Amino acid sequence: xxxxxxxLLWLHPPSFRRQFGDEMLWIFDQAANTQGxxxxxxxxxxxxxxxxxxxxxxxxxxxxxxxxxxxxxxGGVALSRVGPRSMxxxxxxxRPVTLATAAHQAVTVPFVxxxxxxxxxxxxxxxxxxxxxxxxxSARRRPVVLRVx
Amino acid sequence: xxxxxxxxxxxxxxALHILLSLAGEDRHGYGIMQEVARxxxxxxxxxxxxxxxxxxKLMTQSLVExxxxxxxHDDPRRRxxxxxxxxxxxxxxxxxxxxxxxxxARVHLRAPxxxx
Numbered sequence: 001x002x003x004x005x006x007x008l009l010w011l012h013p014p015s016f017r018r019q020f021g022d023e024m025l026w027i028f029d030q031a032a033n034t035q036g037x038x039x040x041x042x043x044x045x046x047x048x049x050x051x052x053x054x055x056x057x058x059x060x061x062x063x064x065x066x067x068x069x070x071x072x073x074x075g076g077v078a079l080s081r082v083g084p085r086s087m088x089x090x091x092x093x094x095r096p097v098t099l100a101t102a103a104h105q106a107v108t109v110p111f112v113x114x115x116x117x118x119x120x121x122x123x124x125x126x127x128x129x130x131x132x133x134x135x136x137x138s139a140r141r142r143p144v145v146l147r148v149x
Numbered sequence: 150x151x152x153x154x155x156x157x158x159x160x161x162x163x164a165l166h167i168l169l170s171l172a173g174e175d176r177h178g179y180g181i182m183q184e185v186a187r188x189x190x191x192x193x194x195x196x197x198x199x200x201x202x203x204x205x206k207l208m209t210q211s212l213v214e215x216x217x218x219x220x221x222h223d224d225p226r227r228r229x230x231x232x233x234x235x236x237x238x239x240x241x242x243x244x245x246x247x248x249x250x251x252x253x254a255r256v257h258l259r260a261p262x263x264x265x
Contacts, residue, residue: 020201047198
């Protein structure tokens with residue numbers, strides 16, 4: 001069980017592990033008999049989830065990626081609605097255009113513009129998310145001031 | 150000038166118990182866990198994961214700080230933590246808030262129920 005707990009500690013974010021890992025292992029050695037090794041391990045699992053999801057700021061990266069995916073999906077829907085019709089207007093072809101026929105058509109200027117807009121939007125969202133994450137990481141690395149008595 | 154503690158309130162149960170355990174003296178992690186169990190008469194126990202997760206947050210908020218290790222013969226893995234003056238202020242503000250809640254609860258529990 002101690003090896004399992006060591007693995008749990010090893011899976012924590014490096015800064016947290018460096019700061020508290022040794023103490024947590026020491027407490028495991030002290031309290032495993034009184035509190036129960038299983039209870040301490042389940043507490044370690046909860047701590048692992050909290051550290052990665054809440055404290056490390058990883059949720060911001062996940063949120064940024066999800067937002068970018070939503071944006072790209074919306075872009076795809078918009079392209080399927082607007083893109084082929086605009087191509088019809090440009091080419092003057094009266095036949096109804098579906099996604100399948102549009103795929104075989106030549107790449108037009110509006111198509112490239114839509115694509116560039118969607119890709120740029122997605123990139124902006126990801127940069128925003130990454131920026132927030134980096135800001136939170138740098139804020140957490142404030143030096144610890146020791147109290148002098 | 151009085152400090153504004155309202156952004157830190159209400160404290161989570163774990164944070165409240167940790168600050169309370171450090172109010173009397175500086176303690177190491179295991180000492181905090183034992184003191185929390187003692188103060189709550191065994192009704193509230195925190196594991197090391199919860200403890201250090203909260204300690205990290207409280208240190209980032211400058212409510213708790215690492216103090217110098219008092220005994221020279223102590224285990225080198227033990228690190229001691231203590232309340233900052235700001236942390237003491239936050240704890241006092243939280244206790245005052247809880248006193249108001251308890252007072253209000255007692256008044257309402259004593260009063261006969263009204264059917265509307």
